[in-house]
Amino acid sequence: MVPEFLTIAEAGALIGKRELSPVELVESRLARIEQIDGKLNSFIRLLGDQALAAARSAEAEIMAGHYRGPMHRIPIGLKDIYETRGVPTTGHSKVLLDQVPQRDATSVRRLAEAGAIVMGKLATHEFAFGGPSFDLPWPPARNPWDTSRFTGGSSSGTGAAVAAGLVLGGTGSDTGGSIRGPAAFCGLAGLKPSYGRISRAGILPLAFSLDHAGPMTWTAEDCAIMLQAMAGYDAADPASANRPVPDYRAALSSDVKGLKIGLVRQFYETDNPANEPTQRGVAGAVKVLEELGCSVRELRLSPLADWAACGIIIMLSEGYAIHEATLREKFVDYGEAFRDRMALATLITGGDYVQALRRRRELAAELAAAMADLDLVMTAAAPSEAPPIDAVGKFAIFERPSLTMPFNVCGTPAMSVCCGYTEESLPLAFQLAGRPFDEATVLKAAHAYERATPWRSIRPRFV
Helix, strand or coil, X not given: CCCCCCCHHHHHHHHHCCCCCHHHXXXXXXXXXXXXXXXXXXXXXXXXXHHHHHHHHHHHHHHCCCCCCCCCCCEEEEECCECECCECCCCCCHHHCCCCCCCCCHHHHHHHHCCCEEEEEECCCHHHCCCCCCCCCCCCCCCCCCCCECCCCCCHHHHHHHHCCCCCEEXXXXXXXXXXXXXXXXXXXXXXXXXXXXXXXXXXXXCCCCCEEEEEECCHHHHHHHHHHHECCCCCCCCCCCCCCCCHHHHCCCCCCCCEEEECHHHHHHHCCCCHHXXXXXXXXXXXXXXXXXXXXXXXXXXXHHHHHHHHHHHHHHHHHHHHHHHHHHHHHCCHHHHHHHHHHHHCCHHHHHXXXXXXXXXHHHHHHHCCCCCEEEEECCCCCCCEHHHCCCCHHHHCCCCCHHHHHHCCCEEEEEEEECCCCCEEEEEEEECCCCHHHHHHHHHHHHHHCCHHHCCCCCC
């Protein structure tokens, strides 16, 4: 019998030993989706027949000795802003309800070339902006730890599907925290790579200079495996970086002893005060990392409000530039939350946008200088556990300065790492951020922490 929950690494090992077939694995995920997803709404389009055909093909390839790597035969889901040839890509919006792309996004093609099996398209918040809406063509995804709770956004369906074991990994996007937020609330390992590390060609944009694509999985090791398949230069994305791609999984095996980490307490103690369970979780994570041989010292940066205001002005300005014509033509086809949030962009002047860009350069320089003698920066990933889904207002993302936005403003790699659970069994998380294009160190520290703690052995249970 196929286990309820498997990581990418575990499934790969079982298949490699001929103890599990790709067909059995996909069939087990389809059965689990049928059993559970009616409560979660993580999928908006299931591609069951295609997934089974791909699994049979993968099995035949492996039997013939053609092994493509650790993503070969692994069932994943795609956030529905990743274009898929011949399959609708809607952004979870009525506006693009009938859009059927003629080619795959670059990252989707690369995952397919690595042998991944796409199970379907996953829920998002409309055009990857903000929080849950109840007036869209599909309902919002719900948190598998407690279906009355918020998943975080905007990679909501990916957060729910991976945590619930419906897929072994999934794609997300992160403009101000849309990978790390759902990862924190759903208990995942969610990585926002460096700006330019993964091509965004064929991914519906929200803000050109803040958008990042990345993996969402159960463990840091699985993040490394997915990142390996997705990363690399692509001339089709003007922001793509022509930088060497290291062996991320191999880097996990090295020691973390001697790593220097700057702890930004002010972000979650005063600037956006975290609740007591979160503060205890971060403090416990610091202790574990120190016991592993890392050196942790306090680091002060500009107030979190500066980072958040800078990022929000840029995000709204660039988002409005993308959607302005359609908003004028089809305003009521958008959900209320999206259109009302985006309407705020009309109050931002060209001068405001330019000043935000200038402030961004100052903040990026500040972080770079602060990290001159540091390997990583650490802070909370979210100020609390997941709130009730019906308590998240349409302007919630503007009410408190985002703990995740600083690393979008700077374009540096940042990752959400689970650091325990509340008494109600809701996940808590901290954040690790690294120097540009040093995802390997972020993943290595996260992996070492996961191996030293029991949190990856705890999964949501369904009655």
